Amino acid sequence: MEKVDLTQLEEGESGVVVNIQGGYGLVRRLDSLGIRVGKKVTKVSSQFMRGPITLRVGNSHLALGFGMARKIFVRVVK
Amino acid sequence: MKKILLMGNPNVGKSVIFSRLTGVNVIASNYSGTTVEYTKGYMRLGNEKVEVMDVPGTYTLEPTSKAEEVAVEMLKEGDLVIDVVDATNLERNLNLTLQLLKDGKPVVMALNLWDETRHTGISIDVDKLEQILGVPVVPTCAITGEGIKELVSELPFAKTNTYEYEEEKRWEKVGEIVSQVQKITHRHHTFLERLEDVSIRPITGIPLALITLYLVFNIIRFVGEGLIGYIFEPIFESFWAPLMMRLSNLLGNQGFIHDVLIGKLVEGQIDFVESLGLLTTGLFVPFAMVLPYVFAFYLVLSFLEDSGYLPRLAVLVDNLMHRFGLHGLSIIPMMLGLGCNVPGAMATRVLETRRERFIAATMMAIAVPCMAQIAMIVGLIGRYGTGGLGAVFGTLFIVWIAIGIILNRVLKGESPEIFVEIPPYRFPYPTALLKKLLMRTKSFLREAVPYVLFGVFVVNILYSLGIIQLIGRITAPIITGILGLPQDAVGALIVGFLRKDVAVGMLLPLGLNLSQLVVASVVLTMYFPCVATFAVLIKELGTKDMLKATLIMIASALIVGGILNLIL
Numbered sequence: 162m163e164k165v166d167l168t169q170l171e172e173g174e175s176g177v178v179v180n181i182q183g184g185y186g187l188v189r190r191l192d193s194l195g196i197r198v199g200k201k202v203t204k205v206s207s208q209f210m211r212g213p214i215t216l217r218v219g220n221s222h223l224a225l226g227f228g229m230a231r232k233i234f235v236r237v238v239k
Numbered sequence: 240m241k242k243i244l245l246m247g248n249p250n251v252g253k254s255v256i257f258s259r260l261t262g263v264n265v266i267a268s269n270y271s272g273t274t275v276e277y278t279k280g281y282m283r284l285g286n287e288k289v290e291v292m293d294v295p296g297t298y299t300l301e302p303t304s305k306a307e308e309v310a311v312e313m314l315k316e317g318d319l320v321i322d323v324v325d326a327t328n329l330e331r332n333l334n335l336t337l338q339l340l341k342d343g344k345p346v347v348m349a350l351n352l353w354d355e356t357r358h359t360g361i362s363i364d365v366d367k368l369e370q371i372l373g374v375p376v377v378p379t380c381a382i383t384g385e386g387i388k389e390l391v392s393e394l395p396f397a398k399t400n401t402y403e404y405e406e407e408k409r410w411e412k413v414g415e416i417v418s419q420v421q422k423i424t425h426r427h428h429t430f431l432e433r434l435e436d437v438s439i440r441p442i443t444g445i446p447l448a449l450i451t452l453y454l455v456f457n458i459i460r461f462v463g464e465g466l467i468g469y470i471f472e473p474i475f476e477s478f479w480a481p482l483m484m485r486l487s488n489l490l491g492n493q494g495f496i497h498d499v500l501i502g503k504l505v506e507g508q509i510d511f512v513e514s515l516g517l518l519t520t521g522l523f524v525p526f527a528m529v530l531p532y533v534f535a536f537y538l539v540l541s542f543l544e545d546s547g548y549l550p551r552l553a554v555l556v557d558n559l560m561h562r563f564g565l566h567g568l569s570i571i572p573m574m575l576g577l578g579c580n581v582p583g584a585m586a587t588r589v590l591e592t593r594r595e596r597f598i599a600a601t602m603m604a605i606a607v608p609c610m611a612q613i614a615m616i617v618g619l620i621g622r623y624g625t626g627g628l629g630a631v632f633g634t635l636f637i638v639w640i641a642i643g644i645i646l647n648r649v650l651k652g653e654s655p656e657i658f659v660e661i662p663p664y665r666f667p668y669p670t671a672l673l674k675k676l677l678m679r680t681k682s683f684l685r686e687a688v689p690y691v692l693f694g695v696f697v698v699n700i701l702y703s704l705g706i707i708q709l710i711g712r713i714t715a716p717i718i719t720g721i722l723g724l725p726q727d728a729v730g731a732l733i734v735g736f737l738r739k740d741v742a743v744g745m746l747l748p749l750g751l752n753l754s755q756l757v758v759a760s761v762v763l764t765m766y767f768p769c770v771a772t773f774a775v776l777i778k779e780l781g782t783k784d785m786l787k788a789t790l791i792m793i794a795s796a797l798i799v800g801g802i803l804n805l806i807l
Contacts, residue, residue, distance in 0.1 A: 193298035195331040206440045212558045213657050215439055221328050224554045226656020
């Protein structure tokens, strides 16, 4: 089973969140917008030079900074 | 009086429902965080008058940002909650709903954006949802007004619900509910969804952003110039001018009253820009020079806001804004600031930290001229070709970047990262767009025209009392020595505190050459915000930070103005 952080996920690839390596504050912020352990996310795009990445979660799109994305680990879903 | 609160996630249409319920128009757009301050309105419920409050959006009742704190704080005051829910995002929205229900206030749910469930292949069993939650659920489409009547008629039946769940199992509960009431059918991607992907991938998104910028610029120019050339100037020249000439003759072509009302005649004729009378320049500047561009700008801005493009632009420019210690969303206050610095300053609230808000507000106040001022600069310098305009706006752009980089270096602290929901593209609803455009145009007229008239009046008084001449002599070392402008230019700097557009207009009778006009335009933009912006900035930043920002403004205006004077 391949486990990567969100910055390593390819565009168009999906993954199930397995771990968020961040403090309570970050976990809560992510949680309020629907990103939590067990949730399936799909990467839509990434920007040049460590820019933000965009994800599809459920029916909504979210943009989050590179640093945040690096703390979210997913198991890749084929 | 009973208080009804409109609560829900950001960008689910609370403000649109608020306008429908109360008849009070508020700005609504297609991105999170349009409403940064609560708005109050009133409606009739049976024989009772009740207060309705449009609360800033929140994802949770455990606040993670300042705007969310406001929302949670306000919940305590409410007697009844209309929980506005995005029907296309049921799961995430129900998370807040469950928290609201637990809070114990009577709740009615508005299942908004109902029309969009159809083409997104989502079907929701409303009766079942109502049964599970134990509160009334009404499907609505606020923008067209569908379901609003039903929503109002359900308000008396709002219930405190008895729905029980353990806090740690909230998402589980949400999942259970969703699986019981929602069915999703597969469907093909629509054109707008394809466009969503294209506009956020850098390879296609950046060219698209440049094309958009180019179009925006040209549409504003086309509409603005068209309105001036074909409507406003002809009205003033062929209708208003003869009338004013007659009044001028009646008043004997001179004297104090004549000068205040009509102004000084230029070669025996009224010159709408130079005469500086209340009824001539005082009306010509706001209506025939500024209004057309303000209208054109807000037409385009409103379209961009309602389409959902702005958050995507924020993602594309995120990298650039990090050089200034900001993140991508700070492009929104800058864009709004181009219309008027006042809403721009308010919009800095979308940023998380004090440091970010200080940097963004200072950058905007110094280097982002408002549309009124831009229109006047274009009117004044545009006649010398595009070179002068390029010098003014090019300089301001460089200053904008430099101020950002310097502030980021000097101020301690880190810059948070962007974390925002990207709304789906929506085709702007024409009636809503038109309403928003009219609202902004009206508010411009209501706020600008009195200030312009007052500004023109003050100029007349100050000149006739010799005060401007006196201050001019005192400040000559700066105005003439550093900036290379005639002493009288100090009059423009004084009036610039009231209205920057009038101030730019006052440069015309001074007979400046192109280089001096460029220096004066840049300095007028940078040296100080107008009084309206100043008041809002004090409120947003606090007196101490505003004092700091003011010192930065004055210092940078003198430095940049001095350098321009040397090299031009």
